[in-house]
Amino acid sequence: MKYSLQILSDHIARFYNRKDRLWLSIWLGGLLLIWVWNIFFLNKPALLQVETGFINTMILALLVIVFAAALGWGITLLDYWLVLKFHRLQMILAFFINLIRSVPQIVGILMGYVILTILIQTGTLTSQLLILIAMAVIIAVFVFLEIYDLLWERIGHFRRLDFFDAMRVCGISEGYIINREIIWRSSLVHLINKMIAIFGAAIFLLCSVDFIISVGLSTEISAVDLPVTLGSLLAKIDSKQDILAIGHTLSHWDYIFRLPFEHLQGITVALVIVFTLLCMYQIGNGYARRFRL
Amino acid sequence: MRQKFTGHFISILFIGFIFFIIHTWVKSDSTDKTYKYGDQIQYYMQLPFLDLNSPEDRILLQETLNFYDPRNSVQHNDLMVDLEHYLNDRMTASVRIRELSDGISVKRLMIILGMLLKFAVVYILVLLLTYYGVETFAIYRFIRTQNPVTFITSLTVAGHRVMNAHNWPKRFNYLGQLLIKIGLGLLRALIMLILFAPAYVIAYSFKTSFDTDSLLLMIILGVISNGLLITYTQKYYTFLVSESRKGYVQTAIVKNLKHEYRFRRKDGISFSSIFRLKKKFPGHVFGHIYQNVRVQYLNTLKEQASFLISGLIIIEMALNIQGHLCYELMQNILYKNFSVVLIIIFGVFLIVKLTEIFIDHLVLVQRRKIDNISSVPAG
Numbered sequence: 001m002k003y004s005l006q007i008l009s010d011h012i013a014r015f016y017n018r019k020d021r022l023w024l025s026i027w028l029g030g031l032l033l034i035w036v037w038n039i040f041f042l043n044k045p046a047l048l049q050v051e052t053g054f055i056n057t058m059i060l061a062l063l064v065i066v067f068a069a070a071l072g073w074g075i076t077l078l079d080y081w082l083v084l085k086f087h088r089l090q091m092i093l094a095f096f097i098n099l100i101r102s103v104p105q106i107v108g109i110l111m112g113y114v115i116l117t118i119l120i121q122t123g124t125l126t127s128q129l130l131i132l133i134a135m136a137v138i139i140a141v142f143v144f145l146e147i148y149d150l151l152w153e154r155i156g157h158f159r160r161l162d163f164f165d166a167m168r169v170c171g172i173s174e175g176y177i178i179n180r181e182i183i184w185r186s187s188l189v190h191l192i193n194k195m196i197a198i199f200g201a202a203i204f205l206l207c208s209v210d211f212i213i214s215v216g217l218s219t220e221i222s223a224v225d226l227p228v229t230l231g232s233l234l235a236k237i238d239s240k241q242d243i244l245a246i247g248h249t250l251s252h253w254d255y256i257f258r259l260p261f262e263h264l265q266g267i268t269v270a271l272v273i274v275f276t277l278l279c280m281y282q283i284g285n286g287y288a289r290r291f292r293l
Numbered sequence: 294m295r296q297k298f299t300g301h302f303i304s305i306l307f308i309g310f311i312f313f314i315i316h317t318w319v320k321s322d323s324t325d326k327t328y329k330y331g332d333q334i335q336y337y338m339q340l341p342f343l344d345l346n347s348p349e350d351r352i353l354l355q356e357t358l359n360f361y362d363p364r365n366s367v368q369h370n371d372l373m374v375d376l377e378h379y380l381n382d383r384m385t386a387s388v389r390i391r392e393l394s395d396g397i398s399v400k401r402l403m404i405i406l407g408m409l410l411k412f413a414v415v416y417i418l419v420l421l422l423t424y425y426g427v428e429t430f431a432i433y434r435f436i437r438t439q440n441p442v443t444f445i446t447s448l449t450v451a452g453h454r455v456m457n458a459h460n461w462p463k464r465f466n467y468l469g470q471l472l473i474k475i476g477l478g479l480l481r482a483l484i485m486l487i488l489f490a491p492a493y494v495i496a497y498s499f500k501t502s503f504d505t506d507s508l509l510l511m512i513i514l515g516v517i518s519n520g521l522l523i524t525y526t527q528k529y530y531t532f533l534v535s536e537s538r539k540g541y542v543q544t545a546i547v548k549n550l551k552h553e554y555r556f557r558r559k560d561g562i563s564f565s566s567i568f569r570l571k572k573k574f575p576g577h578v579f580g581h582i583y584q585n586v587r588v589q590y591l592n593t594l595k596e597q598a599s600f601l602i603s604g605l606i607i608i609e610m611a612l613n614i615q616g617h618l619c620y621e622l623m624q625n626i627l628y629k630n631f632s633v634v635l636i637i638i639f640g641v642f643l644i645v646k647l648t649e650i651f652i653d654h655l656v657l658v659q660r661r662k663i664d665n666i667s668s669v670p671a672g
Contacts, residue, residue, distance in 0.1 A: 102642060
């Protein structure tokens with residue numbers, strides 16, 4: 001008995017020390033708890049909207065990761081190749097990369113959304129899937145630089161080591177060394193860590209842009225059917241009233257007990273956004289600590 | 294370094310040129326829209342007993358149409374959507390005409406420049422505050438982690454004390470300490486949630502209790518919201534940790550430099566020195582770690598500044614703070630007055646570029662100091 005208790009306590013201690021897994025469990029468990037609570041206390045149409053908004057947001061954030069990784073990898077290789085072959089062209093590429101860096105992400109994404117709206121209004125983009133992909137690409141353009149910077153720094157680091165030249169002497173191509181040895185074998189953990197950060201950033205930017213558009217540009221852009229996300233749900237008048245009710249509890253403490261029953265839609269959406277951002281930060285930190293990045 | 298500065302100036306000129314081209318090509322949209330059901334809308338608008346501005350009357354109209362002509366219910370639905378667009382456009386038309394007729398006169402330009410200046414002042418203030426916050430919290434965290442006591446460990450110790458106390462007064466005393474620890478843990482979780490909350494969530498939560506249009510609230514939101522403070526504190530902390538692992542730190546310790554990290558010790562770091570504006574740790578090995586990290590962090594400061602500008606734009610846009618730059622930006626996107634939109638975006642771009650130039654200059658100065666290069670070459 002004592003021995004099995006010891007094993008159990010060891011398991012718990014190990015689980016507690018692996019903060020990334022711990023926070024991943026907390027995130028999933030928390031979301032499950034919120035969902036079950038909503039099944040009991042939120043009306044069906046609102047629940048359906050919250051579920052759709054959550055799923056769309058997650059799909060978009062995952063798509064952003066995919067596109068950002070592809071863009072980051074592609075631009076890094078292009079940059080590397082241009083450094084070797086066409087130095088002047090590389091300077092032009094570096095100039096444009098710095099230009100993207102200087103545009104505040106939210107402004108860039110907002111402008112991208114304006115173009116997207118024009119495409120939808122003219123009938124160029126009609127499918128919901130295509131609209132989702134276009135939204136993800138717009139966000140990816142303004143977050144991919146994190147992956148580009150990471151890969152560029154990793155390649156630079158390994159290029160200074162002897163093994164790079166040794167492999168070149170053995171007749172192995174630079175493309176193989178960079179893609180397989182440096183990126184795949186030696187930088188995968190760093191890449192995953194960066195992707196976790198991008199997942200959080202994508203959710204933050206997406207929700208913010210959707211909120212801004214739904215609040216401020218309601219007559220032009222919201223008239224177009226953009227997919228429902230947590231940000232646009234939060235901007236709805238009933239959600240906003242739910243959030244405003246939180247402020248009411250500052251002067252009426254007893255009102256706090258009514259919040260999870262009477263103002264569930266807005267509270268749920270806001271909580272899911274904030275809770276996800278917090279958990280992503282903790283997962284990323286835990287992951288970095290576990291692999292000593 | 295000169296190449297870097299040239300790059301900054303070329304990009305300002307390039308963006309200015311591109312925006313000028315867009316400005317001359319794209320005319321602001323002042324044309325009247327055509328509606329699919331325009332004739333029908335005009336007909337129904339003239340009916341004296343029907344007020345189509347009222348949602349009830351619109352629903353009544355749709356139901357009446359569906360009742361008499363049920364086979365065309367889809368078209369009736371489209372008609373209602375078209376009608377809503379028409380009403381919306383009519384409502385914004387008067388404002389739009391006023392906005393467009395203004396164009397970009399000198400008076401308007403001065404108003405926008407005023408807004409840009411206000412935005413820049415808020416930005417600089419928030420940047421300074423967040424930089425101080427990031428540095429202070431990162432140092433505090435670094436010093437605390439040198440003597441790590443995790444939350445769970447402290448709870449377990451407190452729990453053991455409660456269980457093993459010899460008499461009830463002591464047990465109650467320990468129980469009180471345990472409850473205080475749990476309370477502090479919950480408070481910490483709440484603070485973390487607030488720090489990660491997007492600005493609009495915090496602002497709407499307190500809209501009924503505070504005036505959310507004030508400049509002071511915007512500065513406070515800029516500092517505490519959007520996860521900025523905590524994200525960059527983590528980055529600064531990572532720099533401190535990696536710097537503390539370098540070989541010179543061990544050499545310095547061997548050479549008897551102070552390396553006690555506990556507060557209130559003779560050789561330790563004083564609590565107040567962490568919170569000073571100009572932080573100094575004389576005779577302590579941490580002083581050297583801190584000096585090196587300050588230089589390393591300058592490049593990340595560019596990233597922080599860019600993220601901060603995004604955050605401020607989100608705050609102004611989401612809260613619809615009238616008379617502010619980003620509210621103006623949003624209004625002009627709404628009225629498709631692209632000349633003003635381009636001027637505002639160019640202004641924001643200039644702020645980012647000036648920050649980058651300033652930080653690059655700081656890096657240059659620091660590097661000269663480290664490499665011991667004087668500004669005037671020796672003859």
